[in-house]
Amino acid sequence: MPPPRRQAALSHIGEFQLIQSITSSQSHPSPEIILGIGDDAAILDIPKGRHLVISTDMLVEQIHFNRRHASFFEIGYKAAVANLSDMAAMGAHPTALLVSVALPAALTFQNWKDLYRGLSAPCRTHQVRIIGGDTSSSPSHMFLSLTIVGTVKKGCALRRSGAKKGHSVYVSGTLGDSSAGLDYLQTQTSRTKVRGIPLNVARHLVRRHFRPTPKIALGKLLGNAHWASAAIDISDGLSSDLGHLCQQSRVGAIIQADDLPLSTSLKDYAACKNGDSLTWALHGGEDYELLFTVPPQYGKKVEEAAQQHSLPITKIGVITSYQAGIRLQDAAGNLTALPPGGYNHFPS
Amino acid sequence: MPPPRRQAALSHIGEFQLIQSITSSQSHPSPEIILGIGDDAAILDIPKGRHLVISTDMLVEQIHFNRRHASFFEIGYKAAVANLSDMAAMGAHPTALLVSVALPAALTFQNWKDLYRGLSAPCRTHQVRIIGGDTSSSPSHMFLSLTIVGTVKKGCALRRSGAKKGHSVYVSGTLGDSSAGLDYLQTQTSRTKVRGIPLNVARHLVRRHFRPTPKIALGKLLGNAHWASAAIDISDGLSSDLGHLCQQSRVGAIIQADDLPLSTSLKDYAACKNGDSLTWALHGGEDYELLFTVPPQYGKKVEEAAQQHSLPITKIGVITSYQAGIRLQDAAGNLTALPPGGYNHFPS
Numbered sequence: 001m002p003p004p005r006r007q008a009a010l011s012h013i014g015e016f017q018l019i020q021s022i023t024s025s026q027s028h029p030s031p032e033i034i035l036g037i038g039d040d041a042a043i044l045d046i047p048k049g050r051h052l053v054i055s056t057d058m059l060v061e062q063i064h065f066n067r068r069h070a071s072f073f074e075i076g077y078k079a080a081v082a083n084l085s086d087m088a089a090m091g092a093h094p095t096a097l098l099v100s101v102a103l104p105a106a107l108t109f110q111n112w113k114d115l116y117r118g119l120s121a122p123c124r125t126h127q128v129r130i131i132g133g134d135t136s137s138s139p140s141h142m143f144l145s146l147t148i149v150g151t152v153k154k155g156c157a158l159r160r161s162g163a164k165k166g167h168s169v170y171v172s173g174t175l176g177d178s179s180a181g182l183d184y185l186q187t188q189t190s191r192t193k194v195r196g197i198p199l200n201v202a203r204h205l206v207r208r209h210f211r212p213t214p215k216i217a218l219g220k221l222l223g224n225a226h227w228a229s230a231a232i233d234i235s236d237g238l239s240s241d242l243g244h245l246c247q248q249s250r251v252g253a254i255i256q257a258d259d260l261p262l263s264t265s266l267k268d269y270a271a272c273k274n275g276d277s278l279t280w281a282l283h284g285g286e287d288y289e290l291l292f293t294v295p296p297q298y299g300k301k302v303e304e305a306a307q308q309h310s311l312p313i314t315k316i317g318v319i320t321s322y323q324a325g326i327r328l329q330d331a332a333g334n335l336t337a338l339p340p341g342g343y344n345h346f347p348s
Numbered sequence: 349m350p351p352p353r354r355q356a357a358l359s360h361i362g363e364f365q366l367i368q369s370i371t372s373s374q375s376h377p378s379p380e381i382i383l384g385i386g387d388d389a390a391i392l393d394i395p396k397g398r399h400l401v402i403s404t405d406m407l408v409e410q411i412h413f414n415r416r417h418a419s420f421f422e423i424g425y426k427a428a429v430a431n432l433s434d435m436a437a438m439g440a441h442p443t444a445l446l447v448s449v450a451l452p453a454a455l456t457f458q459n460w461k462d463l464y465r466g467l468s469a470p471c472r473t474h475q476v477r478i479i480g481g482d483t484s485s486s487p488s489h490m491f492l493s494l495t496i497v498g499t500v501k502k503g504c505a506l507r508r509s510g511a512k513k514g515h516s517v518y519v520s521g522t523l524g525d526s527s528a529g530l531d532y533l534q535t536q537t538s539r540t541k542v543r544g545i546p547l548n549v550a551r552h553l554v555r556r557h558f559r560p561t562p563k564i565a566l567g568k569l570l571g572n573a574h575w576a577s578a579a580i581d582i583s584d585g586l587s588s589d590l591g592h593l594c595q596q597s598r599v600g601a602i603i604q605a606d607d608l609p610l611s612t613s614l615k616d617y618a619a620c621k622n623g624d625s626l627t628w629a630l631h632g633g634e635d636y637e638l639l640f641t642v643p644p645q646y647g648k649k650v651e652e653a654a655q656q657h658s659l660p661i662t663k664i665g666v667i668t669s670y671q672a673g674i675r676l677q678d679a680a681g682n683l684t685a686l687p688p689g690g691y692n693h694f695p696s
Contacts, residue, residue: 034399038596039508040437040580041403043500046394051382054402055389056495058448058482089388100406100493134406138489145448145482145493147404152391160387232388248386 042131053092061141076118083148084214089233091158091223092150102138158231163249163293169317179284181209231292240340252324255317283341390479401440409489424466431496432562437581439506439571440498450486506579511597511641517665527632529557579640588688600672603665631689
């Protein structure tokens, strides 16, 4: 069968051809993958001494992404990173991805190919193979559901539940860039369009929004050395994800507002908008940085190792008792409650 | 936090409470599940000498199910069975399920609970635990995406690709009941409502449609003994799924029309509708029976073992060369081509 034309609508392409187009695009073999796409299930060999780590993420058009702002490539790219980031948060080595998509039949074969190119790009970087999935038409919106599989050395997985009073709170990279990038995209298409944003600032923030980097190497470093007592990736926003970590660990925390790592772009953008960069850093989602806690005796080791591997991390606070709750401390030493401010799909 | 009221809309219930309602409903522990719901990923221990088997299925409202016919319990039940059936088709032992759902915010907490009761029922039967998932609101239709995880003894997995010329073709149970059940449901709500269908006939077919049984025990029997050379579960319909098996095995087949196992209910229903039961049996989907091939030397062993374990199977044909294609033979010996007649999500 010849490959479908690029502009052919999906309604004119058989489901089998869509699946075939994935299979044929993957060439790098993996000793762990015994059987990939094309049967009732995939088969994997889990190396001796390792546990399976598995996670799933659903992305819904108009809820998690908007086709007005994001290309199919970008939608795919970010969906893959969201899943890879879950492996990073567990200190796991990612192996394989399963991809289910429900697509409006009016989309074209080129849209499908772009989506898969996007999904495949970060997978290729981390040698993760697409081993299965499902395709369906959708009567309305586009839906993606990804499941990622990885492995971790037995006993080395990072969890949300191990933080203890006195442990330091760290975060990787910088915070708030992704949500500021989204804010820029949204205001550019709205009536409140802000002028005077330097092009390099906008570019950096938008790139951080569409092309986040999963912190796989940092997760493995922290897990394998048993340095982190708890970890989570920042998908909903620092305040929300710190809330999850503290809830699971039954602890509280104090975050130092002045210690939050902010990019120059975020500061410049906030200045142009007369806005507060702190709000984005505290509550903005989808940075896919790692938030983790470290017992005092490992603090120096973690910082040295991170620097040695060029993995930027910043100490932003300390774990307290559960009763004390989660609080933010300003430069003057004033403490205020820090309630979760991320996205709730079914808001109260 | 007190549990939400039954009629509370999902828009008034936090995502966290929805997830909590799953976690709290599961009690039976499993030595293989190191970490379940509540972290960035789940952790599983794969027993020594076994491979991981993993598969995913997406169900879209109006494509795979219709809320006019199916209750939330039934939608959940069938979604779980579709996934369990993929494990059966691999000869695998199912272990755990990940469940992602996108739900219109107007649905109630009771709807959600019913969906999860439905998902949980067949899982409980097979001691499969829900270990993860994702929840999202949906701006339009309801979407479900399930990923099932199981294990199989190394080298014992059933695949689609091992059928050889001369092997016998078998099927479990009876064929066509599920699609006849759907036909009944659809005609009951349409203007062409058929009268005179005996209640027990309608009940049996509708039950087969909503409560199919995954053939886990049969799959394990065939796989562990190396008796089946190829296998697939019948989700799209015999003609389509036989097509998949033959394509992967690069073989053809002859199916004996008179040997297809039909239930009395299907025959009675077809008679009432002046229809042909053969059409349902050949092309009707969602029976979740197993279709498998057996080398001649194992035929008797398979039949005896199946009978001993009360697992009904029927020999329905023979594998031929790829060039000969897939054909149907009637009682008079006439051969006709048997093209796939199942559902194509993006029909040409």
